[in-house]
Amino acid sequence: MHERPLSPHLSVYRMYRYTLLTSFANRMAGVAISVGFVLLAYWLIALAGGAHAYAQASALLATAAMKIVLALVLMATVYHLLAGIRHLVWDTGHGLERAQSQRSAWLIVGLSIVLVLLLGWWILGSRSHP
Amino acid sequence: MKAVQHWWLQRLTSVALVPLTVWFVVSVLSLPSLDRPTVITWMSGTWTALLLIAFVVVGAWHSRLGIQVIIEDYVHGAGNKALALALSAFVHIAVAAVGAFAVLRIALGGAA
Numbered sequence: 001m002h003e004r005p006l007s008p009h010l011s012v013y014r015m016y017r018y019t020l021l022t023s024f025a026n027r028m029a030g031v032a033i034s035v036g037f038v039l040l041a042y043w044l045i046a047l048a049g050g051a052h053a054y055a056q057a058s059a060l061l062a063t064a065a066m067k068i069v070l071a072l073v074l075m076a077t078v079y080h081l082l083a084g085i086r087h088l089v090w091d092t093g094h095g096l097e098r099a100q101s102q103r104s105a106w107l108i109v110g111l112s113i114v115l116v117l118l119l120g121w122w123i124l125g126s127r128s129h130p
Numbered sequence: 131m132k133a134v135q136h137w138w139l140q141r142l143t144s145v146a147l148v149p150l151t152v153w154f155v156v157s158v159l160s161l162p163s164l165d166r167p168t169v170i171t172w173m174s175g176t177w178t179a180l181l182l183i184a185f186v187v188v189g190a191w192h193s194r195l196g197i198q199v200i201i202e203d204y205v206h207g208a209g210n211k212a213l214a215l216a217l218s219a220f221v222h223i224a225v226a227a228v229g230a231f232a233v234l235r236i237a238l239g240g241a242a
Contacts, residue, residue, distance in 0.1 A: 004133045004202075027200060034193040040186065041225045044232035047169060048241040054166045074155075081151055084144050091141060122159055 016098075018105045026083040029076035036073035078115045082108040136195060143192035150185040170236055179237035186229030194222035 039061070046057030060066060086104050089095050095104055157178070161168055172178055201214045235241050 004136075027196075030193070030196045031200070033189075034197060037186070037189050037193055037225050037229075038221070041229040041232070044186070044236075045228050047166065047173075048232040048235040050241070051166055058164070077151060077155065081148065085148065088141070088144060088148075119155075119159070126159070 016102075018102060022083060022105045022108070026080060026087075029080040029083070032073055032076035033080055035069070036077070039070070039073070074119060075112070075116050078119070079108070079112045082111055082115075136198070140192065140195045143188050143195065146184070146188050147192055150181065150188060153181060154185050170241065173233060173236045174239070176237070179233050182233050183230045186233070187226045190222045190226035190229070193225075194218060197222070 043057055043061065046053040061070065086095070086108055089104075090101075095101060157172070161172060173182065197218045198215060201211060201218060205211045205214045232241075
């Protein structure tokens with residue numbers, strides 16, 4: 001741990017609100033998806049465990065509280081995916097100018113909202129026509 | 131882990147996770163239902179099983195790298211930090227192992 005280089009202290013940079021928000025949101029989204037992976041492993045092992053185990057897991061995952069958690073994980077996934085692509089583009093050296101990064105911040109937020117609405121429409125629509 | 135290695139693994143896993151995540155979300159939402167027989171039939175396909183194992187393992191790996199950075203930033207004290215990192219490693223390895231084992235068991239027909 002000691003040999004890892006440290007970033008310059010944050011106060012060195014002039015931070016803009018959108019930069020702080022998109023970066024912090026990306027971290028929090030990542031944490032939410034980590035929780036999602038624990039739930040995915042639980043769902044998979046219950047599925048492998050047999051009909052009874054799967055029925056129990058399905059009942060738990062269908063509670064109102066868990067539906068909210070799953071919806072948040074899905075939203076986090078959409079945002080983290082888009083923000084991650086933005087980071088990968090930055091790694092190629094593109095889009096780093098302030099005006100460009102401000103534009104891409106709005107772009108990923110806007111696209112996230114559109115994609116979440118589309119996914120929500122898909123999920124709710126497919127459930128009403130089983 | 132060296133910082134450069136960490137940086138590379140974070141990027142490599144990100145690049146792999148872009149298509150894997152899109153595939154996973156679209157595939158699960160496309161299933162006609164989440165009844166056990168429907169999901170098991172889907173998961174028994176060779177490509178589905180392989181992609182799903184890749185998604186769980188690479189996802190857990192990427193998650194471990196990300197959580198590591200958060201622990202290094204926010205958890206103070208060498209002891210606490212080491213403990214948090216060890217706990218994170220344990221949970222992530224468990225998620226990857228449990229997920230991969232479950233998919234293999236289903237795909238190989240051991241979960242009838």
